[in-house]
Amino acid sequence: MIVATTIAELKQALKEWRESAPSTARVGFVPTMGFLHEGHASLMRRSKAECEYSVLSIFVNPLQFGPNEDFDRYPRDAERDLALAEANGIDLVFMPSVAEMYPKKPVTKILISEVTERLCGASRPGHFDGVGIVVSKLFHLVQPDRAYFGMKDAQQVAVIERMTEDLNIPVEIVPCETVREADGLALSSRNVYLSQEERAQAVILSQTLKAAETWVKTPGMTKRALSDKIESSIGQASLAEIDYAEILTYPDLEEPDAAADLSDYEGKLIIALAVKFGRTRLIDNRLLELRGGGIHV
Amino acid sequence: MIVATTIAELKQALKEWRESAPSTARVGFVPTMGFLHEGHASLMRRSKAECEYSVLSIFVNPLQFGPNEDFDRYPRDAERDLALAEANGIDLVFMPSVAEMYPKKPVTKILISEVTERLCGASRPGHFDGVGIVVSKLFHLVQPDRAYFGMKDAQQVAVIERMTEDLNIPVEIVPCETVREADGLALSSRNVYLSQEERAQAVILSQTLKAAETWVKTPGMTKRALSDKIESSIGQASLAEIDYAEILTYPDLEEPDAAADLSDYEGKLIIALAVKFGRTRLIDNRLLELRGGGIHV
Known part of the structure; x- marks a missing residue:
């Protein structure tokens, strides 16, 4: 496994591989902020299974953190990350410094509207601008055929799919299922920020999402009524503070008709949660494919 | 020469060529809005000379025209363009419809600040946002090694150079010298919009720029004094209406110190003009490489 910390090293490694590989060989790419876990590992294994060469990037991107967010304390463990990458079939790790990625202040911004209006786009202003520029830079540097993203960040997937479509970036975005702890926590x-008590209560997110899948089938269930049930369910966890709990269409992330009977809805809905436990903000979601009169996940 | 009107045809032609070409073969790209002239032809010939495969795009991009600009009446002549492309060594022409390039309204914007604050960025609001998105899309579709742009649009060159740098787009931007009529008109x-009388007077732009190259050498010449001389020179043409006449640093396009003696300036300055004759807006510029105490173009 090659570890590149500069753009020049990354490009050299990719060039050498591409020159020796057949022209049909694919490059898979897993962009991450490091401190890797089994969710990331599942993306790496999928890349390994589907592509001839797998690239992982580890870069905590300052531009996607707000001024009062956790950029400085975001957990880092390069040594563990590299061992996990190697164990999961990664061929090349790109691990640049902030100065390598942003040698000067960029004057170019990528602004994505509409799909960023709600959820994390609303509660983290500027977040998706930062995601847009860094993902675009990484795609240009790695030039992958496929890029793997976890559906825990469902809005990020929707934003990146729309950006690559709008800009004709030649990469296939592969959304991958959220990996969970035994009790359901995404x-x-x-x-790692969670105290023992917070960790115990955090299971309320996945439990509520699972219950909501049943609630939505109740005839006459409106968006408002479902929201109320979701909020009161999360409220059972005494340490939970709701940032948002929304029911939206997917992947456009628009409000469904407020008066509609959701049990009759046909199409994809996402129930998306952001809940704070102390200073730690957790997100989770469940994508429901509804065909009217019932549910088929 | 292959003519592709859809993205699928373009990609197929590029794929076939890339599969048969050696891995070191380069793709040159000349993006245009068509109605080709000798300036475009010089870009095509340079691509032909430097690259193994040359791609020309012809697309009048609605997003870079303002609501009161000349999108609808912008001159078009596909047949003549294709003949000129073939005669100048182009291998593949991409000539898409607006619906092919923008199948739906993009929610992604590329906003470039600072280098767009003055000149055409100031007098044509939104123009460079439109340039940014279309050039980025075309780069992703063609994936060229080199892209050729005329220096008549010097600010466009500066904007595209900065965008590709900020986003790490893997393409080399090649600025090419402005081609002129015998009397100096760029x-x-x-x-073609110009009446006979306007055409005769339009030579004032290049004449003024040439004279300015001498004026700037005069000891004690300030930006303000040079501006006055330029404006009164253009004022000799009775039909000329100045949109802007600016002296800026290049490629940052910032104002030099107003009080400075320009004849002592060291570095690159650009004198950039936009002048209207009736409804027709012409631009021209001259790049000066100053080393203090004299001029060396």
């Missing part, structure tokens, strides 16, 4: 590098 | 597809 894996996240931020889970 | 070639432009918009020159």
Whole structure:
């Protein structure tokens, strides 16, 4: 496994591989912020299974953190990350410094509207601008055929799919299922922030989402009524503070008709949660494919 | 020469060529809005000379025209363009419809600040946002090694150079010298709009720029004094209406110190003009490489 910390090293490694590989060989790419867990590992294994060469990037991107967010304390463990990458079939790791990625202040911004209006786009202003520029830079540097993203960040997937479509970036975005702990908590590098009690209560997100899948089938269930049930369910966890709990169409992330009977809805809906436990903000979601009169996940 | 009107045809032609070409073979790209003239032809010939495969695009991009600009009446002549492309060594022409390039309204914007604050960025609001998105899309579709742009649009060159740098787009931007008529008028597809009298007077732009190259050497010449001389020179043409006449640093396009003696300036300055003759807006510029105490173009 090659570890590149500069763009020149990355390009050299890719060039050498491409020159020796057949022209049909594919490059798979897993962009991450490091502190890797089994969720990331599942993306790496999928890349390994589907592509001839797998690239992982580890870069905590300052531009996607707000001024009061956790950029400085975001957990890092390069040594463990590299061992996990190697164990999961990665061929090349790109691990640049901030100065390598942003040698000067970029004057170019990528602004994505509409799909960023709600959820994390609303509660983290500027977040998706930062995601847009860094993902675009990484795609240009690695030039992958496929890029793997976890559906825990469902809005990020929707944003990146729309950006690559709008800009004709030649990469296939592959959304991958969220990986969970045994009790249902979605894996996240931020889970390490949780105290023991917070960790115990954090299971309320996945439990509520699972219950909501049943609630939505109740005849006459409106968006408002479903929201109320979701919020009161999360409220059972005494330490939980709701940032948002929304029911939206997917992948456009628009509000469904407020008066509609959701049990009759046909199409994809996403129930998306962001909940704070102390200073730690967790997100989770469930994508429901509804065909009217019932549910088929 | 292959003519592709759809993205699928373009990609197929590029794929077939890339599969048969050696891995070191280069793709040159000349993006245009058509109604080709000798300026475009010089870009095509340079691509042909430097690259194994040359791609020309012809697309009048609605997003870079303002609501009161000349999108609808912008001159078009596909047949003549294709003949000129073939005669100048182009291998593949991409000539898409607006619906092919923008199948739906993009929610992604590329906003470039600082280098777009003055000149055409100031007098044509939104123009460079439109340039940014279309050039980025075309780069992703063609994936060229080199892209050729005329220096008549010097600010466009500066903007595209900065965008590709900020986003790490893997393409080399090659700025090419402005091609001129015998009397000095810079070639432009918009020159066909000019009446006989306007055409005769339009030579004032290149004449003024040439004179300014001498004026700037005068000891004690300030930006303000040079501006006055330039404006009164253009004022000799009775039909000329100045949109802007600016002296800026290049490629950052910032104002030099107003009080400075320009004859002592060291570095690159650009004198950039936009002048209207009736409804027709012409631009021209001259890049000066100053080393203090004299001029060396």
